[in-house]
Amino acid sequence: MSEKPPSPLATELVAALYVQHSEELRCFLVGLLRDSQLAADVLQATFVKMVQRGGETQEESRKAWLFRVAYHEAMAIRRRDAVGDRIVKRIAESDSNGRSMPDDLLVRHEAVERVRQALELLPPDQRQVVRMRIYDEKTFAVIADELNIPLGTALGRMRSALIKLRARLGNTFDDESHLNGT
Missing domain, CATH: 1.10.1740 (Rna Polymerase Sigma Factor; Chain: A)
Structure with missing residues (x-):
């Protein structure tokens, strides 16, 4: 029974x-x-x-x-934050070709801090989608389901976040593939 x-x-x-x-x-x-x-x-x-x-x-x-x-x-x-910190450090430590840069630790630390600060300046709904996508490595379909929002809304929030991050970070990244995990 x-x-x-x-x-x-x-x-x-x-x-x-x-x-x-x-x-x-x-x-x-x-x-x-x-x-x-x-x-x-x-x-x-x-x-x-x-x-x-x-x-x-x-x-x-x-x-x-x-x-x-x-x-x-x-x-x-x-x-999740620890995983995110490792991802941010990895992004900051590599150039667009994926090779490790010989820059000193201070430059790397500054880049990590710039990314972290830029993420914190995003609106909460966009920051949540970015964290779920990058830190939790969730698909947009899973994110949309967990947040109870349409898939297009999740994708739109990520796109808006990437545009804002690119504007705030300037030339830190050559393309947004570093940020969206592709």
Whole structure:
């Protein structure tokens, strides 16, 4: 006999849990991520998971469950950022022919910082698509599905982001294939 899937938590209960624990979770996440915007994103993702899977939790362990989910979401972001940093460094260290440049570390570090700063200046919706495409190596179809947007919107956001990055970075890159992973 198969078990019946747990029923979702009532909206009112999730809202009450948010009121009760969100500030403490937010502080915890800011401490882990050192970025209030990322912390807000992870907090939202945590409560989305509570809505989706909260019926599987026991009443007495929901606070611990929320903190555990928040921690794992934050660590996933830190891992993705580390991957992104490696990609940005690799881009900054290679010229258009793919050969390693003999430039000193300071020049490379400056290029990495310019790319990172340019990414942070993008609007959040464009930055999210760029991160999902480059850091998470997701296809545009997967990105569109996960963000619940049309494929054309995901592609448009990436194109707009690339145009803005090219304008901000000037001649740092010869072509946008370095940025869009092709």
